[in-house]
Each structure stands twice: as C-alpha cells, then as structure tokens.
Amino acid sequence: MGGGPRTFPGGLSKWQHKRMHEKLARGKERGLLRHEKQLYLARLRSEIRASHLPGAPASPADHAGPTSSRAHIRALADRFLRPGAEDLWNDDDGPLRRARLPPHQQQPARSLPSGARMVDWKQVESGEKLKPPRGGGDWKDWEELDSGEPTAGRGAGNEQRLPAAFNQRRGYGTAAPWWWQWSPGSGTPSQRKEASFGFFGPKRCYSVMPPCSPCRESGAALMPLVARQLAEAGDGRNATPLALFYTQERLYSVAAPRRFGQKWRPDSSDEDGEVMPAARDLRLAKFVASREDESEDDEPGETSAIRRKWSTAALRNCDMKRDRRPLKSYEEESDDDITGRIQELREEIRNREVLGAERRRYESRGESVFTNKRFDECGISPLTVKALTDAGYIQTTVVQEATLPVCLEGKDVLVKAKTGTGKSVAFLLPAIESVLNAMKSHTNHRVSPIFALVLCPTRELAVQVTAEANVLVKYHHGVGVQSLIGGTRFKLDQRRLESDPCQILVATPGRLLDHIENRSSFSVRLMGLKLLVLDEADHLLDLGFRKDIEKIADSLPRQRQTLLFSATVPKEVRRVSQMVLNKDHVFVDTVGLGAVETPTKVQQQYLVVPHELHFHMVHHLLREHIDQEVDYKVIVFCTTAMVTEFMYIMLRVLKLNVREIHSRKPQLYRTRISEEFRDSNRLILVTSDVSTRGVNYPDVTLVIQAGVPPGREHYIHRLGRTGREGKSGKGILLIAPWEEYFLKEIHDLPIQKAPVPQIDQEMKQKVDDSIKIVDMSIKEAAYHAWLGYYNSIADISRDKVMLADLASRFGVSIGMEKPPSLFRKTALKMGLKGVPGIRIRK
Numbered sequence: 073m074g075g076g077p078r079t080f081p082g083g084l085s086k087w088q089h090k091r092m093h094e095k096l097a098r099g100k101e102r103g104l105l106r107h108e109k110q111l112y113l114a115r116l117r118s119e120i121r122a123s124h125l126p127g128a129p130a131s132p133a134d135h136a137g138p139t140s141s142r143a144h145i146r147a148l149a150d151r152f153l154r155p156g157a158e159d160l161w162n163d164d165d166g167p168l169r170r171a172r173l174p175p176h177q178q179q180p181a182r183s184l185p186s187g188a189r190m191v192d193w194k195q196v197e198s199g200e201k202l203k204p205p206r207g208g209g210d211w212k213d214w215e216e217l218d219s220g221e222p223t224a225g226r227g228a229g230n231e232q233r234l235p236a237a238f239n240q241r242r243g244y245g246t247a248a249p250w251w252w253q254w255s256p257g258s259g260t261p262s263q264r265k266e267a268s269f270g271f272f273g274p275k276r277c278y279s280v281m282p283p284c285s286p287c288r289e290s291g292a293a294l295m296p297l298v299a300r301q302l303a304e305a306g307d308g309r310n311a312t313p314l315a316l317f318y319t320q321e322r323l324y325s326v327a328a329p330r331r332f333g334q335k336w337r338p339d340s341s342d343e344d345g346e347v348m349p350a351a352r353d354l355r356l357a358k359f360v361a362s363r364e365d366e367s368e369d370d371e372p373g374e375t376s377a378i379r380r381k382w383s384t385a386a387l388r389n390c391d392m393k394r395d396r397r398p399l400k401s402y403e404e405e406s407d408d409d410i411t412g413r414i415q416e417l418r419e420e421i422r423n424r425e426v427l428g429a430e431r432r433r434y435e436s437r438g439e440s441v442f443t444n445k446r447f448d449e450c451g452i453s454p455l456t457v458k459a460l461t462d463a464g465y466i467q468t469t470v471v472q473e474a475t476l477p478v479c480l481e482g483k484d485v486l487v488k489a490k491t492g493t494g495k496s497v498a499f500l501l502p503a504i505e506s507v508l509n510a511m512k513s514h515t516n517h518r519v520s521p522i523f524a525l526v527l528c529p530t531r532e533l534a535v536q537v538t539a540e541a542n543v544l545v546k547y548h549h550g551v552g553v554q555s556l557i558g559g560t561r562f563k564l565d566q567r568r569l570e571s572d573p574c575q576i577l578v579a580t581p582g583r584l585l586d587h588i589e590n591r592s593s594f595s596v597r598l599m600g601l602k603l604l605v606l607d608e609a610d611h612l613l614d615l616g617f618r619k620d621i622e623k624i625a626d627s628l629p630r631q632r633q634t635l636l637f638s639a640t641v642p643k644e645v646r647r648v649s650q651m652v653l654n655k656d657h658v659f660v661d662t663v664g665l666g667a668v669e670t671p672t673k674v675q676q677q678y679l680v681v682p683h684e685l686h687f688h689m690v691h692h693l694l695r696e697h698i699d700q701e702v703d704y705k706v707i708v709f710c711t712t713a714m715v716t717e718f719m720y721i722m723l724r725v726l727k728l729n730v731r732e733i734h735s736r737k738p739q740l741y742r743t744r745i746s747e748e749f750r751d752s753n754r755l756i757l758v759t760s761d762v763s764t765r766g767v768n769y770p771d772v773t774l775v776i777q778a779g780v781p782p783g784r785e786h787y788i789h790r791l792g793r794t795g796r797e798g799k800s801g802k803g804i805l806l807i808a809p810w811e812e813y814f815l816k817e818i819h820d821l822p823i824q825k826a827p828v829p830q831i832d833q834e835m836k837q838k839v840d841d842s843i844k845i846v847d848m849s850i851k852e853a854a855y856h857a858w859l860g861y862y863n864s865i866a867d868i869s870r871d872k873v874m875l876a877d878l879a880s881r882f883g884v885s886i887g888m889e890k891p892p893s894l895f896r897k898t899a900l901k902m903g904l905k906g907v908p909g910i911r912i913r914k
C-alpha cells in the first residue's frame with residue numbers, strides 16, 4: 073500500500089511483481105474455468121447421446137467415471153449457475169443467435185407425434201391440470217408463437233406463456249437444469265411455485281421452470297426437464313417461447329426449432345452446422361426425457377422412434393466417441409443424497425426469492441438506503457437493539473435487511489452492497505449474536521475463546537470497525553472487542569489481549585498472523601472461533617493478501633460461519649472466495665447485475681489536463697469548491713504516498729486547511745488525523761490508497777482523484793467516500809491525456825467529461841511559488857515513487873521511452889529541472905537501464 077519502489081526477484085518493482093502474479097493467476101483461473109466448462113458440456117452431450125443410442129444402457133454415464141456424471145454436472149452447474157455467477161458461465165459464449173429462415177424456407181406446420189400434446193405454460197404456471205390444446209396438439213400454435221406474429225387468442229400477454237426470462241443483451245434465456253427445479257414432492261401448485269424462481273437483471277436473466285405435474289397425473293412419474301432457450305439477440309420480446317409437449321411417459325421441450333433442428337449442440341457457439349435430417353424432420357429438441365432409473369425397454373413406441381432418429385449418425389457432429397473407455401465408478405449417489413441435495417437447493421432457491429424481492433423493493437423505492445424494517449424486528453438481542461437505538465439506528469439499511477436473516481441462520485454469505493450503505497453493522501450484528509450464543513455454551517473457560525474475528529485490509533478501517541462494534545456491545549457486559557493492527561507494539565497487544573475480555577477481534581492480516589505464528593496460546597483461543605468476517609473481501613482475497621488469508625484460514629476451525637462483504641466483487645474474487653466460504657454459501661447482491669455500482673446521488677466528472685498542470689488544477693478545484701460549499705469536506709487521492717506528501721506540503725503552503733494520511737506516516741499520527749477528519753468539516757484530507765476502502769468520514773462533499781487509480785475497484789471505493797448513507801456528493805477524476813485509457817474501465821459508470829476550467833495567471837504563479845518551496849528530497853522521492861507507480865501499470869510501462877519522458881515532465885512539473893538519478897540496480901530492476909531520459913547514479 074503506497075510506498076516507494078521496492079525491488080523483487082527478476083528486476084521487478086513491487087507493482088510489476090504484483091501485477092505479474094495477478095496476471096498469471098487470472099490466466100490460470102480463466103483456463104480452469106474454460107476447462108470445467110468444456111467438461112460440463114461434454115458431460116451433457118454424452119448424457120444426451122447415451123440416452124438416445126439404440127440398445128445403449130439406461131444411463132451409462134451415470135456409472136462411468138471417477139465421479140458420476142450427474143454428480144459432476146450438478147457440482148459444476150451448482151458452481152456456475154448461482155445467481156450472480158451467470159457472468160462466469162456465459163463469459164465466452166458470445167452472442168447467441170438463432171438463424172431465422174426466410175418465410176419461404178420455413179417448414180410447414182407439423183403434427184406432433186401421436187400421443188404427444190402441447191403444454192400451455194399458463195396452465196403449468198397456474199397449476200391447472202394440463203389439457204391438450206385445441207387442434208389436438210398441432211404444431212400450428214408453435215409456429216405462430218415462433219413467428220412472433222400476433223394471433224387470435226394471443227395478445228400483449230404472450231410473454232406470460234413463457235416463464236423463462238430473456239437476456240436483453242445477449243438475446244437468450246436460460247432455464248436452470250432439472251436438478252434445480254425437480255423435486256418429487258413438488259406436485260401441488262403451491263409447491264411448484266416454491267420450486268420456481270427467477271432472478272432478473274438487465275444484463276442476464278435466468279429462470280427455472282416449474283415442473284409439470286400433469287405427467288404424474290397422466291400416470292408417469294414426474295420427469296425432470298432441462299431446457300435452454302435461445303432467443304433473438306438483443307430483443308427478448310422476439311424470443312422464441314418455449315413450448316412443451318408430452319407423451320404418456322415423457323416430457324419434451326420444443327425450443328428454437330430451426331437452430332436445434334439444424335444441429336443441436338449444447339455448445340451454442342457452434343454456428344456451422346450441417347442440417348441433421350432427423351432433427352429437421354421433427355424440428356424439435358428433446359432435452360432430457362429419461363428418469364435416472366429408466367431403461368430403453370420401457371419406452372413407448374413414439375419416443376423410441378424419436379430416439380432412433382437421434383441416431384449416432386445424426387449425432388456424429390457431436391464429437392461422439394463410439395468406443396467408450398469404461399471408467400471405474402468411485403461414487404454412486406443414493407436416492408437419499410439426491411433428495412437431500414434437492415432439499416438444500418430448494419432452500420437456497422427460497423432464499424434467493426426473498427432476496428430478489430428485497431432488491432425489487434429497494435429499486436422501487438429509489439435511492440434511499442433505509443428500509444421500513446426496524447432492528448427490533450430482526451431477531452437480534454434486545455440489548456443490541458437498545459445500543460442501536462442509542463446510536464440513532466432504528467431502521468435497517470437495504471444491505472442489513474437483506475443479509476441479517478441469512479447471516480443469523482448461520483449460513484456463509486458473500487455480500488455485495490454499495491459503499492456507505494451500512495455493511496459494517498450488517499456483519500457486526502450477526503457477529504454479536506454468534507458471540508452471545510457461543511458464550512452461553514462456553515462458561516467454564518479460564519481464558520475465553522475469541523468467537524468472532526473481523527479482518528480488515530487497513531488499520532484505519534480496523535480501528536473504525538472496532539469503535540462501531542464497541543458501540544453495539546455497550547449493554548452486553550462481559551463481551552469485549554479488541555483490535556490487532558500493525559504499527560503498534562506487539563507486546564502491548566499481547567498484554568491487552570490477555571488482560572481484557574476479547575470475544576470479538578478486529579484485525580489486519582499481517583499483525584494477526586504475527587500473533588498466530590508467535591503465540592501458541594493465541595492460536596488456542598482462535599480454535600473456539602464461530603464466525604469469520606472479511607470486510608473489503610475482494611481486496612483481502614487479492615494477491616497482495618491472499619497468502620496471509622490462506623494461512624489465517626488454516627489456523628481457524630473449519631466448523632465456522634464465514635461472511636464476506638464488499639462494494640465490489642469481481643468475477644475472480646467470486647471464484648477465489650470459495651477458499652474461505654463453504655460450498656453452499658449464499659450470494660447477496662444488493663447492487664444487482666448490470667446496475668451502477670456507484671451511489672447515484674454522486675455526480676461524477678473527469679477532467680483531462682496535461683500532467684504539468686495537475687497541481688494547479690487541484691488547487692483551482694479546491695478553491696472553487698470552498699467558495700461554493702460552506703461546510704466543505706474534501707478528500708484528495710494521490711497515486712503514491714510520496715506524491716501525497718508533496719501535494720500536502722504544496723497545499724499547506726498555499727494556506728489551505730489540509731491534512732495528510734499515507735503509509736509513510738506513523739500509525740498514531742494516522743489515527744489522530746483520521747479521527748480529526750471524521751469529526752470536523754471545512755477540512756481537506758490528502759491521502760493515498762490507505763483511505764480508499766471502508767473508512768467512513770461522514771459528509772464528505774468532494775472527492776478528487778489526481779492521477780489514474782490502479783483499477784476500476786479503486787475508483788469505485790475512492791468515490792464511495794462521498795455520498796454515503798444515500799447523501800449526495802461529487803467526484804472528480806483528474807487525468808492526463810495519456811491516462812485516458814482508464815476511461816474504458818469505467819465506461820459503464822455515469823461519469824461525464826467536464827470542461828477544463830481556466831486557471832488565471834496569478835493563481836498559477838502562486839502554485840509555482842509554493843512548489844518551489846517544497847524540499848528537494850521530497851521532490852526526488854515523489855519522482856521515484858511516481859516512476860515506480862506508472863512503471864507498474866502495463867498500459868503505460870510497455871513503452872519505457874515514453875514512460876521516462878513522462879516522468880521527466882512530471883519532474884519538471886514539481887520543480888526539478890532535470891530528473892533525479894536512479895540507482896543502477898533500481899533502474900535494472902525496473903527495466904529502465906539504458907532508456908533515454910533515465911539518469912543512473914554514478
């Protein structure tokens with residue numbers, strides 16, 4: 073965090089080293105994902121082929137493999153089809169388009185195979201007993217639906233026939249696989265309702281279709297059904313509705329006939345397709361039509377015929393291996409396992425329904441972060457409610473309302489919620505409840521175990537969370553909260569931990585590890601841990617912290633609850649989070665897929681100004697803001713600690729009321745300034761990354777980011793220091809023309825280009841004079857830090873000559889006529905030796 077260039081093996085700077093590892097890890101994770109996806113698709117294909125092969129055993133794939141194929145598919149789907157993980161799954165799919173044939177090429181309407189009937193989704197959804205459609209199951213209905221033309225009896229409400237949701241962007245809808253929806257006990261309408269869910273986002277939508285009870289009613293057991301529905305790209309309204317028909321024994325899904333008719337492959341990215349005659353004839357896709365225990369012999373005539381048409385020849389393009397290598401079965405799932413799993417999934421689905429409803433309520437309310445639910449209705453201890461009331465917290469915020477029930481149930485949860493919406497209280501309340509429960513059953517310990525551990529990436533944040541926790545446990549006598557952070561004396565920490573009660577520990581990873589590795593008695597206390605929280609989880613699971621977190625997790629009991637909270641949850645983090653979360657964790661996203669991740673009441677602007685004028689521009693913006701806002705409170709983020717120091721001194725010389733916090737300052741000073749800034753206004757805080765995340769400074773009116781942030785997440789978190797608790801605020805990103813590449817990373821955020829203000833000559837002269845006053849050693853350190861920072865950014869460091877030139881210009885802008893020299897070793901490590909413009913120290 074901050075700091076000047078440090079060197080790492082291979083001649084890399086700290087940032088280069090970090091980025092190299094991040095890149096490697098990303099590549100590895102992408103590869104893994106691709107591989108698993110291929111496995112998943114191969115498994116699906118093989119299942120379908122196996123069930124269509126004449127004379128093939130009932131479900132060869134079920135018994136062929138180190139893990140049974142169903143278990144494997146279930147595990148993979150479980151992983152990829154969780155709400156919020158849709159991005160993972162569809163990452164490489166590309167746009168899905170179903171070729172539309174010109175009308176003259178369209179096949180005439182056909183009759184269904186005898187015994188098969190159309191299923192009307194309205195009937196299915198309403199729980200009515202299914203009746204054959206008028207016309208005896210004629211394909212006409214389907215053709216009409218497919219053509220998208222209004223027909224008699226179908227009006228504006230057509231979409232209702234289709235429970236699957238459609239992706240507006242990619243143009244397809246997805247239905248979850250059968251094991252997500254099917255349950256032997258889901259025959260009644262109410263149960264069916266329970267089993268069906270849909271989670272909708274502007275980006276991707278998925279839904280699970282309710283099971284079709286009529287199959288049971290017609291004498292056959294309930295058939296699980298998988299249907300993936302393709303729709304016209306870009307327009308969900310034109311999407312092909314899903315129709316079903318069923319025979320005495322089986323369920324069929326008729327979806328996107330032309331595409332599937334041509335050559336059905338689960339991998340829909342294949343566009344080249346020779347038309348499969350049998351499927352073209354039928355123009356239907358049969359997805360899953362067999363019960364696990366069903367054999368070919370049980371089939372009625374019609375379905376056998378269909379199966380025969382899906383012969384190995386017809387399926388030859390599906391990379392079929394006819395001679396399978398028999399694999400040994402390691403694991404066979406019992407019916408009990410499946411039923412148990414289905415129960416778990418249904419429970420999970422129910423949770424998601426609740427959360428989905430919460431989100432819709434939130435969205436319909438507008439931007440208010442508060443809900444109508446009060447803390448006394450949340451099932452938490454009355455003493456905690458009393459403390460909350462004292463602090464002025466009566467109503468829950470959206471994230472608190474959405475997460476408290478799941479957290480109190482003891483589930484592992486990953487939470488994404490906008491900055492400043494009360495995540496700290498959302499994880500502290502379950503932590504306190506968990507401690508209270510644990511204390512009831514642990515009465516005879518000499519030294520009480522640490523029951524709840526909260527990890528924070530920065531010291532400031534840990535101090536803040538400790539203070540907030542202390543407020544909440546005010547009336548719980550005997551419950552102690554302590555913090556373990558770097559920059560304080562180890563021995564003092566140790567003494568404090570032993571003498572004072574500590575059931576809730578808030579720590580930064582480095583210092584916590586020191587204690588774990590050096591004090592066995594401390595490790596013993598951690599063995600009683602019930603709940604682990606990772607605040608700013610994405611940052612803690614970043615490569616910079618990941619190793620420490622792994623070690624910490626290894627020294628904690630496996631039987632624990634884990635909560636992960638952050639305002640940003642990138643895809644990689646979702647995958648890595650499984651390192652600490654259990655398999656059945658719940659993902660609560662109060663932001664929503666495709667929704668803006670920044671507070672909507674914060675006005676965002678960017679200014680493109682030559683680097684030489686950045687300091688002048690910051691001064692100008694501050695002056696302008698001070699004139700407009702009586703109670704101004706501004707944070708200026710700089711790229712590195714030393715640039716922060718330079719900016720601070722310059723602004724102080726210019727007589728602004730300014731403070732500084734960065735990693736080069738002693739901890740006591742940082743804490744003191746942090747508290748001062750929290751409690752006051754008419755103040756400017758110049759800071760580096762240490763204040764980027766989590767720190768709650770109420771009523772910040774403006775955030776200026778001078779220079780490009782290291783990444784999108786940094787931008788969001790920095791901006792999130794203003795506009796907290798639903799208030800308004802303003803954010804300005806100040807970049808040089810060559811830093812404009814960063815705008816691509818935040819193109820989806822509501823940020824607008826602002827006109828560059830004119831700086832008058834008198835002001836410019838004042839700033840130049842103030843720059844001259846700054847000590848040369850600080851300028852040199854700032855130059856080195858600047859060079860180290862931008863050298864770690866791939867987009868810039870690629871061209872070393874340009875980088876050296878930009879660094880020289882930066883040097884000039886801070887009053888150095890020629891750039892300071894680098895140590896030969898440092899230049900070598902940074903790959904800058906021999907680069908024109910880089911001076912080497914003799």
Ligand SMILES: Nc1ncnc2c1ncn2[C@@H]1O[C@H](COP(=O)(O)OP(=O)(O)OP(=O)(O)O)[C@@H](O)[C@H]1O
Pocket residue numbers: 464465466467468469472489490491492493494495496497638639765766767768770792796797
């Ligand atoms: N239920 C509530 N009622 C009133 N104020 C609340 C409530 N919950 C939290 N707050 C206040 O909202 C502010 C923001 O809370 P907090 O710092 O926990 O946000 P956050 O979501 O963790 O932000 P960040 O993403 O920046 O870490 C704090 O001042 C906190 O005291």
